Amino acid sequence: MKRLRIGLVGTGPWASSTHAPALAAHPAAELSGVWGRRPDAAAALASTHATTAYAEVDELFAASDAVAFAVPPDVQAPLATRAAAAGCHLLLDKPVATTPAAARELAAAAEAARVASVVFFTLRFAGPTAAWVTEQAATEGWFTGRADWYGAFYAADGTSPFSSPWRARRGGLWDVGPHALSILLPVLGDVTDVTAAAGQADVVHLILRHSGGASSTATLSLTTPPKAAGVTVELRGEAGTALMPTGGEALDAFGRAVDALVEAARTGRSHACDVRFGLRVTEILALAEEQLPAG
Known part of the structure; x- marks a missing residue:
């Protein structure tokens, strides 16, 4: 089968450490080129993986x-x-x-063009967590859940290679909030009501009501002190208590996301984590943000 030619938009730390290596090594894909807002970085990344750096994104x-x-998401959506x-x-x-407006425009464009889409929610593609979500979604009787994402994202000296202006501006709600929702929604159902409250620094607390009647909570932060950092997802229901496992590498998970896109493009069947699911996550986070103090 002919390999899918996949171009890469972006040249930052994630593009260099995860996206480009996974695309270049994937047996069903070909890294067809790189474009970035910094031409020198695009040229360097393209050279590393023996592909072309394009001066214009449309090329x-x-x-x-x-x-x-x-x-960043506000660059991604229009491109x-x-x-x-x-x-x-x-x-x-x-x-x-x-x-939501930008996400709806993107979803509408994908639908109009009849192109496949996959959103890389890391834990939905990492082996241990993906299997756990599938198992819990098939289990009935969950009445509540909690997702605590305490990220120690920023180094004390501010030199984290993954620091970026959009993360600093939008905080844990928008960076790790999508991870929490990507786990809770397939198990407990769509969110019908959300309540949000701000904590210290970028901490946000969410209370969610789900379509099946269950409720859940989420606590989200990127600024947790390192000794207090960690991720916990727990479900409670008729089957007892289920705790999400840890493990899985981002590079392997991204490779599985490429698998999913190749399959969706080949068959025309939508993936559970398609752009419409990404739109719904954006809508929920925007509803939460409306309830938080400005700034």
């Missing part, structure tokens, strides 16, 4: 069957909308956008 789209994105209009399948990062 990358024209040379590709699909496009993977490793850029991915253009990629869809050019007929490219989409491998998106989370969140797909930080406004």
Whole structure:
């Protein structure tokens, strides 16, 4: 079977450490080129993986069957909308956008062009956690859950290689909130009501009501002191208590996301983590943000 030509938009730490290596090594994909807002970084990344650095993003789209994105969400949304209009399948990062309007425009463009889409919610593609979500979604009787994402994202000296202006500005709600929702929604159902409250620094507490009648809570932060950091997802119901396992590497998980995009493009069947799911996550987070103090 002909390999899917997948271009890469982005040249930052995630693009260099995860996206480009996974695409270059994937047996069913070909890294068709790189475009970035910094031409020198795009040239360096393309050279590392023996592909082409494009000066114009539309040239990358024209040379590709699909496009993977490793850029901030408010950069991703309009570029991915253009990629869809050019007929490219989409491998998106989370969140797909930080406004429902931009996410809806992107989803509409993908639907109009009939292109496949997959959003890389890491834990939905990491082996241990993906299997756990599938198992719990098939189990009935859950009445509550909690998802605590305490990230010690920023180094004490501010030199974390993954620091970025959009993360500093939007905080844990928008960076780790999508992870929490990507786990809770497939198990407990869509969110019908959300209540949000702010804590210290970027801490946000959510109370969620789900379509099946269950409720859940989520606590989200990127600024947790390192000794207090950690991720916990717990479900309680008729079957007892289920605790999400840990483990799985981002590189392997991204490779499985590529698998999913290749399959969706080949069969025309939508993936559970497609752009419409990404839109729903954006809508829920935006409803929560409306309840928080400005700034």
